[in-house]
Amino acid sequence: MYPRKIALAAAALVASALTLSACAPSAPPAATAVAGSQTLTVATTTDVVNYNPLIGNSRSDYWITNLMYPHLLSIANDGSKVPQVATKWGYVNEKTGFYEIRHDLKWSDGQPLTAEDVAWTMNAVKKDKPSGTFYGQLANLDTATAVSPTRVEFTLTKPDSSVVEEIGFWGNIVPKHVFEKAASVAKFANDGTDGGWVSAGPYKLTKVQVGQSYTLDRVDTYPLISGGTPLSAHVVFRVFPDINTEILALQSGEVDLIANALPPAQVAKLKATSGVTVEESVGLGYAHMTYNMDNPDLAKLEVRQALAHAVDYEAIRKVVLQGQAVSTGSSPLMPVLKDYYDSSITEYDFSTDKSRRLMEKAGYTAGSGGVFPVKFRLIYSLQDSVTSQWATLVKDSAAQAGIVIELQGTERNTYLAKTNKGDFDIYAGNFAIMDDPVTNMTLSYLPGGAINYTHVNDSKLNDLIAQGAATTDKGKKVTLMREAAKIVRDNVYDNIMYTQNLYFAHSSKWTGFVSKPSELLSLVNPVSLAGAHPTGK
Amino acid sequence: MRNTAAVAVEVTGSEPVAFENGRASLQTWRAFRREPLGMLALGILLLLVIAAVAAPLIAPYPPSYGDPVLASPNPQHWFGTDSLGRDVFGEVVWGSQQSILVAVAASAIAIVVGTVIAVIGAYFRRLDSFVSVLVDVTLSLPVLPLMILIAALVGPSTTTIILVVAAFSWPEVTRLVRSQALIVVQLPYVDAARLMTTSPLWIIARHIVPAVTPVIVVSVVVTASRAVLSAAGLAFLGLGDPNAWSWGRILYEAQQSGAMSSAWWLTLFPSIAILMLVLAATLLSVAYNDARNPRSRRR
Known part of the structure; x- marks a missing residue:
């Protein structure tokens, strides 16, 4: 009987312990913030120029319209895409993509946000061609269709393994029932004069x-x-x-x-x-310089290499960026893109002696002052304070190599106009987000690419990029992009200097x-x- | 503007003089020496010119970068360092070159253009109304926005700044010189000159221009100081020459680096330099005018 008594006693003890513990004060639950009446005040330096999120935007335009018109996908710190309005995305076949979207989103006027809004937005942008990144991502889009209230499918003119994520990330969704009243989404001001704005953001x-x-x-x-x-x-x-x-x-x-x-x-x-x-x-973008190959001097590989070796990258990162930037190894595949990054591609070393030898190899002879008989005009935006600062360092270090660089900082719109016209020898600037290597290389290095500022047309590089766009095999894509990045680096088709953490x-x-x-x-x-x-x- | 107007009134109120002679110059100099503010202003201007000319002897050209960044004034860096660790004293000293170059070149162009138009208008009376309208129209233009527009379109460079500043400075000179020249052309000795020659060029060069020289001298100084302000303003807006140091560029880079709120030395020293040059130029012109005008000379 003893065991039974012991068991009873033990049970009694456990019961009393549980009772006591229930009476004892417990740790407070983690404080959960609740909606309040407070106002969050945010400082910006520019006015809103454009309330239409489908048109190319300034920073303030983007920040404010982003709070009202959601994206299908957001982005993680490693460049991978994460759900926002879309919960699932992918390909039905190599020429058909799809998004599954949330069912619980509503526009602020009470209308539900459906797949019809998504499909209509994509088709309208394709048709009306508003300037901006969204339209730039739709090159291979044929047409989008809402196959159910929560599923959009869209066909492509040719296989494109990046387009689903790129459209999802860069494109805002707009309310069809508001925007369809405009003759063209590219010209719709969306300035709220017609009864205010309709939002599906917070x-x-x-x-x-x-x-x-x-x-x-x-x-x-x-x-x-x-x-x-x-x-x-x-x-x-x-x-x-x-x-x-x-x-x-x-x-x-x-x-x-x-x-x-x-x-x-x-x-x-x-x-x-x-x-x-x-x-x-x-940082998910990079700062870079491109050398305009339409200039006969810059069409020579040795001259581009000489310029690339005449930049003190470490000093720029240490002094101008205060150590807040990382080298990409002169490659468009930044370390932050862990799957793609290739550590065997190394940065151009800073050596003015090497620059001089390369210039001599290219057929130039330095004059009595050690200066080669060439002069290059470097353009940059005055609104970009960091680039404005390192442009001076680039000029000074090139001067040590006997290469004269003339700085031409201009107001942003003039800078963009000069860039688009190819009115420069050297372009200095940066891209905020270069998340997908295939898309970036398509735009940067293929003939006719929107940001092909080097005006490069290299058949081998073109072929690699085309193969990368077509394949859905991640491993194969990585191999192709690494090979392409090496060509870009070795031929100085782009001089990528750093990724800045902000x-x-x-x-x-x-x-x-x-x-x-x-x-x-x-x-x-x-x-x-x-x-x-x-x-x- | 106020000073220019004041000077203009003073000058036009004085007796026109046909040409300079050594005695008059000596008298002016003697009177000028009795103007303490004038002498002080002359001293400051000479100091700035010496700093510009002898910049290589005073401070090394600011390197691309240095260490430490944003250091406050100290024995190694008298004016502190900027956001790239460059010595602000060196920037101010070397910046004086560009500032004075712009002042001299822009005012020289403005003076030549303004004087030629003024005396032609005054001598050939049929052209005078056209000159008047041209001057009034040009003076009524919104100068700063137009300067910004032109500098932005053409692209920032020292040449652009000089031409832009000169392009908007000559009407002021024309107005001042014209008012004096109109009096001179009616004087008997100009009529006498007309009997001696039929060449208007000879009369203008020999008799009219020397008579308006005091106004021109005053205009040179006033226009130069305005040119410095305009150039600094354009540079502060990022429209200065990025290939050369200027006082405006120091201010612009301080603003761009976000250091204005914390690094007071970045704005103080170039601002003092601009103030010194403009103030000295203005005081000099006033003192010169007083010395030149027998009525206002100190007894």
């Missing part, structure tokens, strides 16, 4: 004071964040003259977040500033921001702003 634009502020009010339901309701009642974008005044406004508590990336030299200082939190956003500052009184790659998404992406809330301290 916020909806309600008040515009040009030159001063843009006020967005939250929508009732936004299923893409936990809780389903944006936490701040309002998001206000305030326009400031420049980054200096933005920093002062943040320090004084006038704004809660700076949307623009911090200048590299300010990061350390702001990190040490009380009341300011600095967050990193992984830093963004917000008030320490706010938390819950979600960092995404690039300045386009950073901390001002829809999920981030919808989930941001005061710390409560």
Whole structure:
């Protein structure tokens, strides 16, 4: 009987222990932020020029329209795509792609967001050709069809293994019932004069004071964040003259977040500033120089190589970028694209002696001052402060190699016009997001590519890129792209200098921001702003 | 503008002089030496010119980059360093070259063009109304936006800045010189000159231009100081020459680097340099005018 008594006693002890533990105070559950009446104030330096998300945008245009018109896919820090409106995506066959979309999204006027909106947006952009990245991704699209309220299928004119993810990431979805009233989506101002805006993002634009502020009010339901309701009642974008005044406004508590990336030299200082939190956003793009091969001098490989070896890349990353950038090994396959990155492709070494030898090999003889009889004009945008700074370093180091580079910094629109006309010898600039190697190489190195600023036409490279676009075998695609990257590097068809990691500052009184790659998404992406809330301290 | 107008009133109020002579110059110089502000201004201008000419002896040309970045003024870097670690003192010293070059070249072009148009208008009275309208129209143009537009379209360079500043500075010179020249052409000695020759060029060069020289001298200084301000303004907007240091470029780069709010030395020293040049030029022109005009000379 003893065992039975012992068992009973043990059971009694366990029962009493459970009872006591139930009475004991438990740890409080993790604080869950709830929707409140607070306003999140965001600093920007530009006004909104265009409220139509389908047209090429400035930063402020992108940030604000992004809060109203969702994308099918978002992006992770390694460049892979993650669900947003679309829950599944892929290919039915090599010339047919599909998206399965959420069923619980609604436009702010109560209409459901369906596959019909998605298909209509894709077809309208294809038909009306609005300027911008979205249209650029639709080169191989034939037509899109809503086969059910939650499934879109679209046919391609030729196999393209990148197009599903690229369209999903770059394209906004617009409400068919609003935009179809316009004769062309490429000319639709969408300026809210016809009864205001209709949004399916977390916020909806309600008040515009040009030159001063843009006020967005939250929508009732936004299923893409936990809780389903944006936490701040309002998001206000305030326009400031420049980054200096933005920093002062943040320090004084006038704004809660700076949307623009911090200048590299300010990061350390702001990190040490009380009341300011600095967050990193992984870089998914690169800064580069291209040499216009229409110029007879630059058509010579040795001259391009001489220029590539006359740049002190390490100094640029250390001084101008303050160590906030990583080398890509002079390859378009950045280290952040882990599947594609090829560490055997190495950066051009900085050697002015080598540059001189290459120039001599190309048939040039230095004059009495050690200067070769060539002069190259390097263009850059004055609005791009980082490029403006390293352009000077490029000029000075080239001068050491006896190569004269004349800087021509211009206002952004002039710079873009010169770029498109090929009115330059050397182009300096950067791309915010270069997430898909096949797409990037198609645009950058194929004849007629939208960003083929080198004006390169290399049959072997063309063939590799075409094969990469056609194959759905990831392993094969990686091999092809690595081979293509090596050709680009060895022939200096592009001089890729670094990937910059960006830093963004917000008030320490706010938390819950979600960092995404690039300045386009950073901390001002829809999920981030919808989930941001005061710390409560 | 205010100073220019004041100077113009003073000058047009003085007796026109047919031509310079050594005695008058000496008297002017003696009177000028009694103007302490004028002498101070002359000293500052000479200092700046010496700094520009002797820049290689004063400070090494700012390298591409240096270390440390954004250091406050210290014994190694008197004016601190910028966001690329470059010595701001060197930038200011070397920047004086471009600033003074723009001042001299732009004002020289403006003076030549403005004077020629003014004296032609004054001498050939049928052209005068056309010249007046041209000057009024040009003066009524929104100068800064047009300067920005032209500089942006043509592309930033020192030559562009000089031409743009000169293009919008000559009407002021024409207005000043014309008012004086109109008086001169009616004087008896010009009528007498007409009896001696039929060459208007000879009369203009020999008798009219020397008589308006004081106005031209004042205009040179005032136009030069305005040219410095305009050039600095364009450079601050990013429309300066990126291949040469200028005071405006130092300010522009400070703004671009986001360091204006924390690194006060980046804006203070080039601003002081601009202030010194403009203030000195203005004071010099006022003092010269006072010295030149017997009525306002200090006794």
